[in-house]
Amino acid sequence: MSCYFIISVSLEPGKDRADYDDYIKLVRPIVEKHRGRYVVRSEGIEYMGKDWRPDRFIMIWFPDRESIDRCFSSEEYRRIMSKRENTVDSQAVIITAGEMYGDDRDKREGKMG
Template sequence: MSAYFIVMVSMDETVDRAPYDSYIDRVKPIVESFGGEYLVRTEVIDSPLPGDRPDRMIIIRFPNRKKLDECFASEEYRRIMALRTETVRAKAFIAEGL
């Protein structure tokens, strides 16, 4: 069963975005090495409902939950994680299904 990693990112305009941009460039090959496939990776977002709208959205499909967990627990990912955690706020969800 596929596992989907869904992330909604909010950026603070007063924080230097360069570290996060570096994270974006460096995370893709790590995700792909664990079988992750980017389905959505965009800052072009609209919402038909009032409320919070993220600045960026990412949806990644992994072959299974085990691969997803291995990816984000990997040493390669841990080395770049601070580039994200110190520059943006993110809400992440994991969904399993078709």
């Protein structure tokens, strides 16, 4: 079943962003090699609360959980991950795709969520 890999990124104050910018350039072909597809990668965030204020969000679709595991445990990814770890604070979740609201079955059964 397909999955979404969602990451929030907060830039570390006083850290040089050059390594993170390099990481961004290097990680995309690795993700794509493992059948990942970027859905969102944006710093255009509107905050709805006071306490959680990441600088960037990334959402990547993968066809299955195994593809995520292979991608982020690959040797080529391990070679670049320190560029991210040393410059930003990031949190990630994996969400397994479920049913979409508003699909035909929901319409037939009169469900709206």
